[in-house]
Amino acid sequence: MTTPMPAPMPTPPYAAPPGGAWLRSPAALGRATAVLLGLVIATDLFACYADFLEMDVTGDLAAGVTGADVIDRVDRADSLYGAAGIAQGVALVATAVVYLCWLWRIRVNAEVFDASRHSMKRGWTIGAWFCPVVNLWFPRRIVADSWDASAPWGSRSGHSPVNAWWTVWLAGLLVGRFADTSSRHAETADELKEAAKAMLLSDGLDIAAAALAVVVVVQLTRMQERKVLSGELPAPALG
Structure with a gap:
Protein backbone atom coordinates (compact mmCIF):
# COMPACT_ATOMS: atom_id res chain seq x y z
CA MET A 1 0.00 0.00 0.00
CA THR A 2 1.35 3.38 -0.93
CA THR A 3 1.74 5.81 1.95
CA PRO A 4 -0.07 9.04 1.13
CA MET A 5 2.09 12.10 0.88
CA PRO A 6 1.52 14.65 3.66
CA ALA A 7 -0.28 17.80 2.67
CA PRO A 8 2.04 20.76 2.18
CA MET A 9 2.19 23.33 4.95
CA PRO A 10 0.11 26.39 4.12
CA THR A 11 2.19 29.40 3.23
CA PRO A 12 1.31 32.61 5.09
CA PRO A 13 0.28 35.36 2.67
CA TYR A 14 3.44 37.41 3.01
CA ALA A 15 4.05 40.27 0.64
CA ALA A 16 7.24 39.85 -1.34
CA PRO A 17 10.17 41.66 0.29
CA PRO A 18 11.60 44.63 -1.61
CA GLY A 19 14.89 44.38 -3.44
CA GLY A 20 17.99 44.42 -1.29
CA ALA A 21 16.23 42.99 1.78
CA TRP A 22 17.69 39.82 3.23
CA LEU A 23 17.79 38.28 6.67
CA ARG A 24 20.71 38.96 9.00
CA SER A 25 20.85 38.15 12.68
CA PRO A 26 20.17 41.14 14.95
CA ALA A 27 21.47 39.30 18.03
CA ALA A 28 24.94 40.87 18.29
CA LEU A 29 23.68 44.39 17.66
CA GLY A 30 20.82 43.78 20.08
CA ARG A 31 23.22 42.76 22.84
CA ALA A 32 25.48 45.74 22.15
CA THR A 33 22.50 48.10 22.21
CA ALA A 34 21.24 46.67 25.50
CA VAL A 35 24.69 47.04 27.08
CA LEU A 36 25.00 50.64 25.92
CA LEU A 37 21.52 51.42 27.21
CA GLY A 38 22.77 50.10 30.53
CA LEU A 39 25.62 52.60 30.27
CA VAL A 40 23.06 55.34 29.66
CA ILE A 41 21.26 54.29 32.83
CA ALA A 42 24.54 54.38 34.76
CA THR A 43 25.35 57.92 33.59
CA ASP A 44 21.80 59.03 34.40
CA LEU A 45 22.17 57.65 37.92
CA PHE A 46 25.39 59.63 38.25
CA ALA A 47 23.49 62.68 37.02
CA CYS A 48 20.79 62.09 39.64
CA TYR A 49 23.48 62.13 42.32
CA ALA A 50 24.78 65.42 40.93
CA ASP A 51 21.22 66.77 40.88
CA PHE A 52 20.77 65.92 44.56
CA LEU A 53 24.02 67.68 45.47
CA GLU A 54 22.96 70.72 43.45
CA MET A 55 19.58 70.81 45.16
CA ASP A 56 21.16 70.47 48.59
CA VAL A 57 23.70 73.24 48.23
CA THR A 58 21.38 75.67 46.45
CA GLY A 59 18.83 75.05 49.19
CA ASP A 60 21.41 76.08 51.78
CA LEU A 61 22.30 79.17 49.76
CA ALA A 62 18.63 80.10 49.53
CA ALA A 63 18.38 79.71 53.31
CA GLY A 64 21.23 82.18 53.76
CA VAL A 65 23.96 79.72 54.77
CA THR A 66 27.44 81.11 54.10
CA GLY A 67 31.04 80.15 54.72
CA ALA A 68 33.95 78.35 53.12
CA ASP A 69 32.25 74.97 53.46
CA VAL A 70 29.31 76.10 51.34
CA ILE A 71 31.62 77.53 48.70
CA ASP A 72 33.49 74.21 48.51
CA ARG A 73 30.21 72.34 48.17
CA VAL A 74 29.08 74.69 45.41
CA ASP A 75 32.30 74.08 43.49
CA ARG A 76 32.01 70.32 43.94
CA ALA A 77 28.36 70.27 42.92
CA TRP A 104 18.00 49.26 10.57
CA ARG A 105 18.72 45.53 10.68
CA ILE A 106 15.47 44.88 12.52
CA ARG A 107 13.55 46.87 9.92
CA VAL A 108 15.14 45.09 6.95
CA ASN A 109 14.46 41.70 8.54
CA ALA A 110 10.87 42.74 9.21
CA GLU A 111 10.45 43.61 5.53
CA VAL A 112 11.60 40.11 4.64
CA PHE A 113 9.08 38.66 7.09
CA ASP A 114 6.17 40.74 5.78
CA ALA A 115 6.65 43.83 3.65
CA SER A 116 2.93 44.65 3.80
CA ARG A 117 3.15 45.51 7.51
CA HIS A 118 5.16 48.68 6.96
CA SER A 119 3.45 52.02 6.50
CA MET A 120 6.67 53.98 5.91
CA LYS A 121 9.65 53.75 3.58
CA ARG A 122 12.81 52.12 4.87
CA GLY A 123 14.78 55.37 4.78
CA TRP A 124 12.63 56.78 7.57
CA THR A 125 14.20 54.23 9.91
CA ILE A 126 17.11 56.65 10.28
CA GLY A 127 15.72 59.90 8.94
CA ALA A 128 12.68 59.98 11.21
CA TRP A 129 14.85 60.64 14.26
CA PHE A 130 16.36 63.79 12.77
CA CYS A 131 13.33 65.48 11.19
CA PRO A 132 11.66 68.05 13.46
CA VAL A 133 8.04 67.47 14.47
CA VAL A 134 7.68 64.06 12.79
CA ASN A 135 10.36 62.69 15.11
CA LEU A 136 7.69 62.82 17.81
CA TRP A 137 5.81 59.85 16.30
CA PHE A 138 7.50 58.43 13.17
CA PRO A 139 10.14 56.40 15.08
CA ARG A 140 7.47 54.81 17.24
CA ARG A 141 5.50 53.86 14.12
CA ILE A 142 8.57 52.25 12.54
CA VAL A 143 9.29 50.16 15.64
CA ALA A 144 5.62 49.17 15.96
CA ASP A 145 5.47 48.08 12.31
CA SER A 146 8.61 46.00 12.75
CA TRP A 147 7.12 44.52 15.91
CA ASP A 148 3.98 43.46 14.00
CA ALA A 149 5.94 41.94 11.13
CA SER A 150 8.19 40.03 13.54
CA ALA A 151 5.35 38.56 15.60
CA PRO A 152 4.39 34.89 15.08
CA TRP A 153 2.15 34.45 12.06
CA GLY A 154 -1.53 34.69 12.94
CA SER A 155 -0.95 36.20 16.38
CA ARG A 156 -2.30 39.56 17.46
CA SER A 157 0.73 41.43 18.70
CA GLY A 158 0.15 44.27 21.11
CA HIS A 159 2.39 47.31 21.31
CA SER A 160 2.42 47.78 25.09
CA PRO A 161 6.23 47.70 25.50
CA VAL A 162 6.70 50.02 22.52
CA ASN A 163 4.01 52.43 23.69
CA ALA A 164 5.35 52.52 27.25
CA TRP A 165 8.90 53.20 26.05
CA TRP A 166 7.85 55.92 23.63
CA THR A 167 5.55 57.66 26.13
CA VAL A 168 8.23 57.83 28.81
CA TRP A 169 10.84 58.87 26.24
CA LEU A 170 8.68 61.81 25.09
CA ALA A 171 7.93 62.81 28.68
CA GLY A 172 11.63 62.81 29.50
CA LEU A 173 12.38 64.84 26.38
CA LEU A 174 9.84 67.52 27.27
CA VAL A 175 10.84 67.71 30.93
CA GLY A 176 14.50 67.82 29.92
CA ARG A 177 13.88 70.80 27.64
CA PHE A 178 12.06 72.58 30.45
CA ALA A 179 14.82 71.77 32.96
CA ASP A 180 17.55 72.97 30.60
CA THR A 181 15.74 76.24 29.93
CA SER A 182 15.12 76.76 33.65
CA SER A 183 18.78 76.13 34.46
CA ARG A 184 20.06 78.55 31.83
CA HIS A 185 17.76 81.34 32.98
CA ALA A 186 18.10 80.77 36.73
CA GLU A 187 19.62 83.71 38.59
CA THR A 188 18.81 83.10 42.26
CA ALA A 189 19.54 80.16 44.54
CA ASP A 190 15.83 79.32 44.68
CA GLU A 191 15.61 79.26 40.89
CA LEU A 192 18.71 77.07 40.67
CA LYS A 193 17.18 74.66 43.17
CA GLU A 194 13.95 74.42 41.18
CA ALA A 195 15.94 73.85 37.99
CA ALA A 196 17.87 71.04 39.70
CA LYS A 197 14.57 69.46 40.76
CA ALA A 198 13.34 69.54 37.17
CA MET A 199 16.62 68.06 35.97
CA LEU A 200 16.32 65.28 38.55
CA LEU A 201 12.87 64.43 37.21
CA SER A 202 14.23 64.49 33.66
CA ASP A 203 17.10 62.16 34.55
CA GLY A 204 14.69 59.82 36.33
CA LEU A 205 12.48 59.66 33.25
CA ASP A 206 15.56 59.00 31.11
CA ILE A 207 16.41 56.03 33.32
CA ALA A 208 12.90 54.65 32.95
CA ALA A 209 12.92 55.21 29.18
CA ALA A 210 16.30 53.49 28.80
CA ALA A 211 15.11 50.52 30.86
CA LEU A 212 11.97 50.21 28.73
CA ALA A 213 14.10 50.53 25.60
CA VAL A 214 16.13 47.52 26.77
CA VAL A 215 12.87 45.56 27.06
CA VAL A 216 11.87 46.53 23.51
CA VAL A 217 15.30 45.73 22.07
CA VAL A 218 15.55 42.35 23.78
CA GLN A 219 11.98 41.29 22.99
CA LEU A 220 12.07 42.40 19.36
CA THR A 221 15.43 40.71 18.79
CA ARG A 222 14.12 37.47 20.29
CA MET A 223 10.92 37.67 18.25
CA GLN A 224 12.91 37.82 15.04
CA GLU A 225 15.20 34.97 16.04
CA ARG A 226 12.21 32.79 16.97
CA LYS A 227 10.46 33.59 13.71
CA VAL A 228 13.49 32.47 11.72
CA LEU A 229 13.75 29.24 13.73
CA SER A 230 10.03 28.57 13.29
CA GLY A 231 10.43 28.48 9.51
CA GLU A 232 7.74 31.11 8.99
CA LEU A 233 9.51 32.75 6.09
CA PRO A 234 8.36 33.64 2.60
CA ALA A 235 9.90 31.72 -0.29
CA PRO A 236 12.37 34.48 -1.35
CA ALA A 237 13.86 34.54 2.16
CA LEU A 238 14.33 30.79 2.19
CA GLY A 239 16.29 31.01 -1.04
Whole structure:
Protein backbone atom coordinates (compact mmCIF):
# COMPACT_ATOMS: atom_id res chain seq x y z
CA MET A 1 0.00 0.00 0.00
CA THR A 2 1.35 3.38 -0.93
CA THR A 3 1.74 5.81 1.95
CA PRO A 4 -0.07 9.04 1.13
CA MET A 5 2.09 12.10 0.88
CA PRO A 6 1.52 14.65 3.66
CA ALA A 7 -0.28 17.80 2.67
CA PRO A 8 2.04 20.76 2.18
CA MET A 9 2.19 23.33 4.95
CA PRO A 10 0.11 26.39 4.12
CA THR A 11 2.19 29.40 3.23
CA PRO A 12 1.31 32.61 5.09
CA PRO A 13 0.28 35.36 2.67
CA TYR A 14 3.44 37.41 3.01
CA ALA A 15 4.05 40.27 0.64
CA ALA A 16 7.24 39.85 -1.34
CA PRO A 17 10.17 41.66 0.29
CA PRO A 18 11.60 44.63 -1.61
CA GLY A 19 14.89 44.38 -3.44
CA GLY A 20 17.99 44.42 -1.29
CA ALA A 21 16.23 42.99 1.78
CA TRP A 22 17.69 39.82 3.23
CA LEU A 23 17.79 38.28 6.67
CA ARG A 24 20.71 38.96 9.00
CA SER A 25 20.85 38.15 12.68
CA PRO A 26 20.17 41.14 14.95
CA ALA A 27 21.47 39.30 18.03
CA ALA A 28 24.94 40.87 18.29
CA LEU A 29 23.68 44.39 17.66
CA GLY A 30 20.82 43.78 20.08
CA ARG A 31 23.22 42.76 22.84
CA ALA A 32 25.48 45.74 22.15
CA THR A 33 22.50 48.10 22.21
CA ALA A 34 21.24 46.67 25.50
CA VAL A 35 24.69 47.04 27.08
CA LEU A 36 25.00 50.64 25.92
CA LEU A 37 21.52 51.42 27.21
CA GLY A 38 22.77 50.10 30.53
CA LEU A 39 25.62 52.60 30.27
CA VAL A 40 23.06 55.34 29.66
CA ILE A 41 21.26 54.29 32.83
CA ALA A 42 24.54 54.38 34.76
CA THR A 43 25.35 57.92 33.59
CA ASP A 44 21.80 59.03 34.40
CA LEU A 45 22.17 57.65 37.92
CA PHE A 46 25.39 59.63 38.25
CA ALA A 47 23.49 62.68 37.02
CA CYS A 48 20.79 62.09 39.64
CA TYR A 49 23.48 62.13 42.32
CA ALA A 50 24.78 65.42 40.93
CA ASP A 51 21.22 66.77 40.88
CA PHE A 52 20.77 65.92 44.56
CA LEU A 53 24.02 67.68 45.47
CA GLU A 54 22.96 70.72 43.45
CA MET A 55 19.58 70.81 45.16
CA ASP A 56 21.16 70.47 48.59
CA VAL A 57 23.70 73.24 48.23
CA THR A 58 21.38 75.67 46.45
CA GLY A 59 18.83 75.05 49.19
CA ASP A 60 21.41 76.08 51.78
CA LEU A 61 22.30 79.17 49.76
CA ALA A 62 18.63 80.10 49.53
CA ALA A 63 18.38 79.71 53.31
CA GLY A 64 21.23 82.18 53.76
CA VAL A 65 23.96 79.72 54.77
CA THR A 66 27.44 81.11 54.10
CA GLY A 67 31.04 80.15 54.72
CA ALA A 68 33.95 78.35 53.12
CA ASP A 69 32.25 74.97 53.46
CA VAL A 70 29.31 76.10 51.34
CA ILE A 71 31.62 77.53 48.70
CA ASP A 72 33.49 74.21 48.51
CA ARG A 73 30.21 72.34 48.17
CA VAL A 74 29.08 74.69 45.41
CA ASP A 75 32.30 74.08 43.49
CA ARG A 76 32.01 70.32 43.94
CA ALA A 77 28.36 70.27 42.92
CA ASP A 78 29.06 72.35 39.83
CA SER A 79 31.97 70.11 38.84
CA LEU A 80 29.91 66.94 39.21
CA TYR A 81 27.00 68.57 37.40
CA GLY A 82 29.22 69.35 34.42
CA ALA A 83 30.91 65.94 34.45
CA ALA A 84 27.53 64.21 34.53
CA GLY A 85 26.37 66.20 31.52
CA ILE A 86 29.47 65.22 29.54
CA ALA A 87 29.13 61.55 30.52
CA GLN A 88 25.47 61.55 29.51
CA GLY A 89 26.28 63.12 26.16
CA VAL A 90 29.01 60.62 25.32
CA ALA A 91 26.86 57.65 26.36
CA LEU A 92 23.89 58.97 24.39
CA VAL A 93 25.85 59.44 21.16
CA ALA A 94 27.49 56.00 21.37
CA THR A 95 24.17 54.34 22.14
CA ALA A 96 22.34 56.19 19.38
CA VAL A 97 24.81 55.02 16.73
CA VAL A 98 24.59 51.36 17.72
CA TYR A 99 20.83 51.54 18.30
CA LEU A 100 20.22 52.91 14.81
CA CYS A 101 22.36 50.11 13.33
CA TRP A 102 20.28 47.59 15.27
CA LEU A 103 17.00 49.23 14.25
CA TRP A 104 18.00 49.26 10.57
CA ARG A 105 18.72 45.53 10.68
CA ILE A 106 15.47 44.88 12.52
CA ARG A 107 13.55 46.87 9.92
CA VAL A 108 15.14 45.09 6.95
CA ASN A 109 14.46 41.70 8.54
CA ALA A 110 10.87 42.74 9.21
CA GLU A 111 10.45 43.61 5.53
CA VAL A 112 11.60 40.11 4.64
CA PHE A 113 9.08 38.66 7.09
CA ASP A 114 6.17 40.74 5.78
CA ALA A 115 6.65 43.83 3.65
CA SER A 116 2.93 44.65 3.80
CA ARG A 117 3.15 45.51 7.51
CA HIS A 118 5.16 48.68 6.96
CA SER A 119 3.45 52.02 6.50
CA MET A 120 6.67 53.98 5.91
CA LYS A 121 9.65 53.75 3.58
CA ARG A 122 12.81 52.12 4.87
CA GLY A 123 14.78 55.37 4.78
CA TRP A 124 12.63 56.78 7.57
CA THR A 125 14.20 54.23 9.91
CA ILE A 126 17.11 56.65 10.28
CA GLY A 127 15.72 59.90 8.94
CA ALA A 128 12.68 59.98 11.21
CA TRP A 129 14.85 60.64 14.26
CA PHE A 130 16.36 63.79 12.77
CA CYS A 131 13.33 65.48 11.19
CA PRO A 132 11.66 68.05 13.46
CA VAL A 133 8.04 67.47 14.47
CA VAL A 134 7.68 64.06 12.79
CA ASN A 135 10.36 62.69 15.11
CA LEU A 136 7.69 62.82 17.81
CA TRP A 137 5.81 59.85 16.30
CA PHE A 138 7.50 58.43 13.17
CA PRO A 139 10.14 56.40 15.08
CA ARG A 140 7.47 54.81 17.24
CA ARG A 141 5.50 53.86 14.12
CA ILE A 142 8.57 52.25 12.54
CA VAL A 143 9.29 50.16 15.64
CA ALA A 144 5.62 49.17 15.96
CA ASP A 145 5.47 48.08 12.31
CA SER A 146 8.61 46.00 12.75
CA TRP A 147 7.12 44.52 15.91
CA ASP A 148 3.98 43.46 14.00
CA ALA A 149 5.94 41.94 11.13
CA SER A 150 8.19 40.03 13.54
CA ALA A 151 5.35 38.56 15.60
CA PRO A 152 4.39 34.89 15.08
CA TRP A 153 2.15 34.45 12.06
CA GLY A 154 -1.53 34.69 12.94
CA SER A 155 -0.95 36.20 16.38
CA ARG A 156 -2.30 39.56 17.46
CA SER A 157 0.73 41.43 18.70
CA GLY A 158 0.15 44.27 21.11
CA HIS A 159 2.39 47.31 21.31
CA SER A 160 2.42 47.78 25.09
CA PRO A 161 6.23 47.70 25.50
CA VAL A 162 6.70 50.02 22.52
CA ASN A 163 4.01 52.43 23.69
CA ALA A 164 5.35 52.52 27.25
CA TRP A 165 8.90 53.20 26.05
CA TRP A 166 7.85 55.92 23.63
CA THR A 167 5.55 57.66 26.13
CA VAL A 168 8.23 57.83 28.81
CA TRP A 169 10.84 58.87 26.24
CA LEU A 170 8.68 61.81 25.09
CA ALA A 171 7.93 62.81 28.68
CA GLY A 172 11.63 62.81 29.50
CA LEU A 173 12.38 64.84 26.38
CA LEU A 174 9.84 67.52 27.27
CA VAL A 175 10.84 67.71 30.93
CA GLY A 176 14.50 67.82 29.92
CA ARG A 177 13.88 70.80 27.64
CA PHE A 178 12.06 72.58 30.45
CA ALA A 179 14.82 71.77 32.96
CA ASP A 180 17.55 72.97 30.60
CA THR A 181 15.74 76.24 29.93
CA SER A 182 15.12 76.76 33.65
CA SER A 183 18.78 76.13 34.46
CA ARG A 184 20.06 78.55 31.83
CA HIS A 185 17.76 81.34 32.98
CA ALA A 186 18.10 80.77 36.73
CA GLU A 187 19.62 83.71 38.59
CA THR A 188 18.81 83.10 42.26
CA ALA A 189 19.54 80.16 44.54
CA ASP A 190 15.83 79.32 44.68
CA GLU A 191 15.61 79.26 40.89
CA LEU A 192 18.71 77.07 40.67
CA LYS A 193 17.18 74.66 43.17
CA GLU A 194 13.95 74.42 41.18
CA ALA A 195 15.94 73.85 37.99
CA ALA A 196 17.87 71.04 39.70
CA LYS A 197 14.57 69.46 40.76
CA ALA A 198 13.34 69.54 37.17
CA MET A 199 16.62 68.06 35.97
CA LEU A 200 16.32 65.28 38.55
CA LEU A 201 12.87 64.43 37.21
CA SER A 202 14.23 64.49 33.66
CA ASP A 203 17.10 62.16 34.55
CA GLY A 204 14.69 59.82 36.33
CA LEU A 205 12.48 59.66 33.25
CA ASP A 206 15.56 59.00 31.11
CA ILE A 207 16.41 56.03 33.32
CA ALA A 208 12.90 54.65 32.95
CA ALA A 209 12.92 55.21 29.18
CA ALA A 210 16.30 53.49 28.80
CA ALA A 211 15.11 50.52 30.86
CA LEU A 212 11.97 50.21 28.73
CA ALA A 213 14.10 50.53 25.60
CA VAL A 214 16.13 47.52 26.77
CA VAL A 215 12.87 45.56 27.06
CA VAL A 216 11.87 46.53 23.51
CA VAL A 217 15.30 45.73 22.07
CA VAL A 218 15.55 42.35 23.78
CA GLN A 219 11.98 41.29 22.99
CA LEU A 220 12.07 42.40 19.36
CA THR A 221 15.43 40.71 18.79
CA ARG A 222 14.12 37.47 20.29
CA MET A 223 10.92 37.67 18.25
CA GLN A 224 12.91 37.82 15.04
CA GLU A 225 15.20 34.97 16.04
CA ARG A 226 12.21 32.79 16.97
CA LYS A 227 10.46 33.59 13.71
CA VAL A 228 13.49 32.47 11.72
CA LEU A 229 13.75 29.24 13.73
CA SER A 230 10.03 28.57 13.29
CA GLY A 231 10.43 28.48 9.51
CA GLU A 232 7.74 31.11 8.99
CA LEU A 233 9.51 32.75 6.09
CA PRO A 234 8.36 33.64 2.60
CA ALA A 235 9.90 31.72 -0.29
CA PRO A 236 12.37 34.48 -1.35
CA ALA A 237 13.86 34.54 2.16
CA LEU A 238 14.33 30.79 2.19
CA GLY A 239 16.29 31.01 -1.04
